[in-house]
Amino acid sequence: MTATEISDDVWRQLDRNAGRMSRRGFLLFLTACLALPAVAYGGLVAWRTVAHPLVAADDFLSYSATAGQHKVFSLQVKVRNQGITALTVVSAGQDGPGLHLVAPVLAVEHHLAVGQELLLVLEYEVTDCSAVPAGTWPVPIVVDQPWGRRTVEVRPQTMPDPADTNGAFTAADEVQWQTAMAYQSCRSPSA
Numbered sequence: 001m002t003a004t005e006i007s008d009d010v011w012r013q014l015d016r017n018a019g020r021m022s023r024r025g026f027l028l029f030l031t032a033c034l035a036l037p038a039v040a041y042g043g044l045v046a047w048r049t050v051a052h053p054l055v056a057a058d059d060f061l062s063y064s065a066t067a068g069q070h071k072v073f074s075l076q077v078k079v080r081n082q083g084i085t086a087l088t089v090v091s092a093g094q095d096g097p098g099l100h101l102v103a104p105v106l107a108v109e110h111h112l113a114v115g116q117e118l119l120l121v122l123e124y125e126v127t128d129c130s131a132v133p134a135g136t137w138p139v140p141i142v143v144d145q146p147w148g149r150r151t152v153e154v155r156p157q158t159m160p161d162p163a164d165t166n167g168a169f170t171a172a173d174e175v176q177w178q179t180a181m182a183y184q185s186c187r188s189p190s191a
Contacts (some may be wrong), residue, residue, distance in 0.1 A: 070125060071125060071126035071129070071182075071185035071186055072102065072123060072124065072125050072126070072185060073123075073124055073126070073181040073182070073184060073185050074121055074122060074123040074124070075121070075122045075123075075124070075139075075156065075177065075181065076119055076120070076121050076122075077092075077119075077120045077122065077139055077154060077156060078117055078118070078119050078120075079117065079118055079120060079141065079154060080115070080116070080117045081112040081113065081114055081115060081116055081117075082114075082115070083114060083145070084114065085114065085145060085146055086111060086112060086113045086114060087111075087112055087143045087144060087145045088109050088110065088111050088112070088143060088144040089109065089110045089112060089118060089120075089141060089142070089143055090109050090142040090143060090144055090149070091141070091142045092120045092122065092139060092140070092141045092142070093120075093122040093124075093139060093140070094139075094140050096132075096133060096137060096178070097128070097131040097132065097133055098126060098127055098128040098129065098130070098131030098132040098133075098182065099124045099125070099126060099127065099132060099178060099182070100124065100125045100127050101122065101123070101124055102123040102124060102125050103123055109144075120139075120141070122139065124178075124181070126182045126185045126186055129182060129183075129185075129186035132178055132179060132182040133176070133178060133179075134175070134176065134179050135176065136155065136176060137176055137177075137178050138153035138154060138155045138156075139153070139154045139155075139156060140152070140153055141153075141154055156177040157177070158174035158175060158176060158177065159174060159175060159176075159177055159180040159181075160173055160174060160175075160180070161173045161174060161175045161179075161180065161183075162180050162183045162184055162187075163183055
């Protein structure tokens with residue numbers, strides 16, 4: 001040991017609280033530990049509301065399909081603004097494998113206040129019955145919010161498989177919305 005070093009035992013004898021956290025420091029640390037989960041949870045709730053402002057309403061799905069030379073179906077999707085600010089719906093829908101979005105869904109942009117709903121009508125033409133995706137295929141909806149433009153995906157509910165002819169539908173008999181709609185449009189003998 002050199003002349004400038006003092007052992008821990010000597011320091012403890014001089015000040016038995018040396019190296020310990022003060023009572024005030026301990027209380028601040030304890031408060032931070034207790035408050036951190038509440039702040040994190042509040043931030044998560046706020047972020048989910050900001051990040052996912054537009055959701056499909058519970059009673060949102062209806063459709064019609066036309067078989068024939070032009071295999072067309074329309075899907076009505078009711079969406080609700082569950083965000084914390086008003087937003088503007090700019091566009092909705094997309095082309096995909098075997099599907100062509102026939103017309104722009106929105107002739108004009110729609111302003112949605114918090115809690116307000118909007119009924120979107122998506123009209124698709126089936127261009128290739130066998131190419132329609134069977135997996136999850138969300139409906140993209142482009143919205144403007146005060147902090148910028150973003151695309152929100154709405155996932156329509158599954159539907160009973162129209163190809164299932166046993167008549168007893170179970171959850172296992174359900175298919176994605178675009179699969180059921182394309183089947184309805186493609187089943188015509190002229191298709």
